[in-house]
């Protein structure tokens with residue numbers, strides 16, 4: 232508990248308190264405004280998400296989540312529909328430069344197409360989630376077809392990267408309550424929805440995606456983005472930098488879920504990296 236208090240004190244003393252309160256919309260930064268339209272990449276050294284060694288172990292008490300009660304300004308960036316041959320590697324570069332760990336809800340069919348990218352994603356510390364094998368409307372499928380979609384993806388991820396996903400995001404968010412309960416009892420996957428949706432799949436432009444995410448983000452947010460689209464990836468440098476500047480810290484979905492059980496949350500922060508991040 233001491234470590235948690237110390238970390239929160241340092242994190243809050245950084246920029247969160249002056250940056251924004253989750254209750255009101257933070258102002259869109261000049262940098263985010265400048266990103267509208269043209270320059271997808273920012274000049275100069277990227278801001279870095281601090282190293283924070285947090286538990287990834289959760290035993291889910293709920294069958295689905297769209298946000299989490301986090302003990303600080305933690306958020307999870309999630310990317311759907313990949314891996315994509317060029318957008319996903321470009322996104323991985325952007326995340327690596329900022330020390331941001333994200334969660335990728337991959338389509339099993341694409342995992343089989345690009346296993347090397349999936350391996351790289353895991354090697355760089357990101358989490359993989361199950362997003363079905365062929366991206367159907369799961370709520371319309373029989374139980375056997377639903378289980379097949381999940382199992383085939385699980386197997387593809389295991390073949391490619393040697394890990395198994397621990398959560399499911401249904402395509403279009405379409406999964407009935409009874410299916411969610413069934414998936415939880417059969418696979419142990421909680422269903423992960425989202426609380427911030429920039430509607431980036433409509434390709435409104437990188438600047439609009441950035442400003443929607445920055446304005447919608449709150450502590451415990453699960454942010455939905457699609458690395459299938461180049462313009463969504465274009466939006467990430469300004470989006471991530473703007474959220475870091477506001478004091479938000481990026482964790483994976485499993486880490487966010489582990490935090491939800493606040494009594495069990497283990498937060499062991501490295502003060503040195505936090506001080507660096509506060510510059």
Ligand SMILES: [Zn+2]
Pocket residue numbers: 311312362366402403
């Ligand atoms: Zn999808």
